[in-house]
Amino acid sequence: DAKTTQPPSMDCAEGRAANLPCNHSTISGNEYVYWYRQIHSQGPQYIIHGLKNNETNEMASLIITEDRKSSTLILPHATLRDTAVYYCIVRVPGNQFYFGTGTSLTVIP
Amino acid sequence: GAVVSQHPSWVICKSGTSVKIECRSLDFQATTMFWYRQFPKQSLMLMATSNEGSKATYEQGVEKDKFLINHASLTLSTLTVTSAHPEDSSFYICSASPFTGVGSGANVLTFGAGSRLTVL
Numbered sequence: 001d002a003k004t005t006q007p008p009s010m011d012c013a014e015g016r017a018a019n020l021p022c023n024h025s026t027i028s029g030n031e032y033v034y035w036y037r038q039i040h041s042q043g044p045q046y047i048i049h050g051l052k053n054n055e056t057n058e059m060a061s062l063i064i065t066e067d068r069k070s071s072t073l074i075l076p077h078a079t080l081r082d083t084a085v086y087y088c089i090v091r092v093p094g095n096q097f098y099f100g101t102g103t104s105l106t107v108i109p
Numbered sequence: 110g111a112v113v114s115q116h117p118s119w120v121i122c123k124s125g126t127s128v129k130i131e132c133r134s135l136d137f138q139a140t141t142m143f144w145y146r147q148f149p150k151q152s153l154m155l156m157a158t159s160n161e162g163s164k165a166t167y168e169q170g171v172e173k174d175k176f177l178i179n180h181a182s183l184t185l186s187t188l189t190v191t192s193a194h195p196e197d198s199s200f201y202i203c204s205a206s207p208f209t210g211v212g213s214g215a216n217v218l219t220f221g222a223g224s225r226l227t228v229l
Contacts, residue, residue, distance in 0.1 A: 043220035
């Protein structure tokens with residue numbers, strides 16, 4: 001039921017930008033793209049979401065392509081505490097969130 | 110911001126017993142809550158949508174008689190694992206949003222910290 005595909009794992013050097021890609025080629029016009037992350041044995045933590053425009057908050061930036069078929073989450077200055085599994089989710093009508101397999105990001109000192 | 114609380118955070122029970130997990134929205138009302146299950150090294154799997162005042166909607170393959178959901182108030186949903194067996198051991202997570210329904214796609218879903226169930 002998940003409408004997204006992500007690379008299973010990525011590494012990033014501490015202090016550098018982490019760019020996490022997500023494909024959602026079947027997204028519909030009124031469906032939002034959400035990003036959450038999950039640190040081991042905790043509930044998912046909200047990061048950012050968007051519909052068409054690029055978004056930025058205190059945690060990250062979200063870049064959505066013009067055709068909306070893919071997006072990239074950017075953590076501008078990754079820290080060791082950013083090591084987590086990152087989930088890209090397309091919110092379907094009816095509001096359910098279906099999680100894909102996510103990307104396991106490891107920030108390396 | 111919105112806070113969702115789960116209790117207990119972990120529970121150990123004997124095979125054949127029933128276990129109840131509570132999910133509370135602390136500072137908002139939620140007509141809809143969602144229950145997920147997560148096995149080790151796997152993603153979250155949506156089990157059911159809990160609707161206040163009505164029956165829960167279960168995802169395909171989830172046994173409704175096994176996983177009883179009660180959403181008795183706008184701030185509380187409970188998941189009861191009946192006659193638990195070792196294969197029910199998992200991490201159970203609930204989530205909720207202040208707003209649901211048409212036009213609510215922009216509203217963030219807040220997750221609880223999860224409840225880890227171990228069935229001996």
